[in-house]
């Protein structure tokens with residue numbers, strides 16, 4: 341198991357975040373909590389990379405399809421009328437297609453953040469998937485009002501500004517998908533000293 345102090349997570353600022361000029365605000369919130377930016381770039385996402393990022397595996401597609409169908413049902417919307425099917429697998433394939441298309445509409449910003457339990461801390465700061473339910477104080481809760489009712493009817497992905505890896509396993513797959521090893525950097529944040537124990541403080545300093 342990796343030392344939890346150096347856990348890494350991938351974030352992508354999606355086209356809606358970039359277009360709304362929220363890149364700085366989003367990164368500032370993640371840095372402010374104590375996460376260290378160890379890789380950062382703006383890029384045009386390529387379809388083959390997005391197809392691996394949003395996997396075509398039955399498990400992933402069925403999960404997202406099931407969640408989307410639930411959202412239709414919660415609001416009493418006719419899922420068949422919009423999606424042409426009630427099958428979670430088929431609905432999931434549609435949403436995956438919307439996502440892959442949307443992520444190519446403008447440049448996006450990719451970053452790797454490192455820190456104590458980086459994956460769960462980043463998810464906490466980012467907030468729940470659906471902005472309409474995301475808590476105030478989170479990125480999605482503070483900067484987006486989007487809801488699946490509106491998104492599904494418009495046949496587009498929910499605009500929630502940012503992707504953050506959902507688990508340590510997911511992060512381990514996503515980081516090398518977006519960054520080569522040479523693009524990841526080691527350095528010390530000044531405030532890391534405050535978090536160290538006395539013994540570590542006396543010991544040899546990290547590289548960088």
Ligand code: GDP
Pocket residue numbers: 404407408409411435439468469488491492496497498499500502503504506
């Ligand atoms: P995340 O890990 O919080 O981003 O959420 P998921 O992996 O479950 O979903 C991936 C992306 O699909 C989300 O970030 C949204 O952009 C989009 N999405 C999720 N649920 C729905 C939905 O019910 N309807 C639509 N249209 N898009 C959705």
